[in-house]
Amino acid sequence: MLVELPHYPRAPAEVTWKLRQPSQANRSEFTGVRRVTILAEAPRWTAQVKYPPIIGREAFRPWRAALAMMQGRAGTLKLGAGEGAQQGVGQPVVDGAGQIGTVLRLRGCYRGGYARQGWSLSVDGRLHEIVAAGMADADGRLAISVIPYIAGIPDGTPVEMVRPFGLMSLADDEAGWTVSAGQKYEIAFNCEEAF
Numbered sequence: 001m002l003v004e005l006p007h008y009p010r011a012p013a014e015v016t017w018k019l020r021q022p023s024q025a026n027r028s029e030f031t032g033v034r035r036v037t038i039l040a041e042a043p044r045w046t047a048q049v050k051y052p053p054i055i056g057r058e059a060f061r062p063w064r065a066a067l068a069m070m071q072g073r074a075g076t077l078k079l080g081a082g083e084g085a086q087q088g089v090g091q092p093v094v095d096g097a098g099q100i101g102t103v104l105r106l107r108g109c110y111r112g113g114y115a116r117q118g119w120s121l122s123v124d125g126r127l128h129e130i131v132a133a134g135m136a137d138a139d140g141r142l143a144i145s146v147i148p149y150i151a152g153i154p155d156g157t158p159v160e161m162v163r164p165f166g167l168m169s170l171a172d173d174e175a176g177w178t179v180s181a182g183q184k185y186e187i188a189f190n191c192e193e194a195f
């Protein structure tokens with residue numbers, strides 16, 4: 001179940017993002033050479049989220065309800081991945097079914113629209129980082145390099161580039177808050193991608 005987080009405060013005070021990219025490393029006892037295998041389909045974004053203090057029981061009521069509705073790891077939430085809006089490139093969608101790897105092909109972009117290195121995008125509920133910039137051609141097609149690995153996204157799937165987000169769930173089954181004198185409420189939680 002997707003849980004809509006309350007609109008106040010609008011954004012977290014602090015988010016620590018981490019990309020967990022599992023790999024396997026082996027070192028030869030004979031040559032000392034190390035070989036690393038990336039488990040390409042297993043990466044997952046995690047985040048530590050802390051909201052600014054909320055003053056007053058009435059102002060905090062919507063948060064109590066939202067945290068309860070998460071039902072531990074069962075619920076999901078959209079966690080914004082940027083510090084504001086990124087430049088739009090149109091209304092991009094995935095261009096071609098079954099894409100696999102680190103190059104994502106899009107259509108529906110503005111002619112000459114570009115995606116910059118270091119931007120994020122969301123596709124099919126997953127968060128990706130753009131690691132090589134790209135510019136749309138005259139037909140509005142754009143190919144960009146992204147991490148983590150793409151695995152079979154359906155053709156025509158919408159891509160969010162203006163306000164990218166990660167579809168997240170709590171990292172454990174506990175959701176709570178701290179309250180101190182003067183009805184000062186504080187919320188912090190750990191979450192991970194919920195695909």
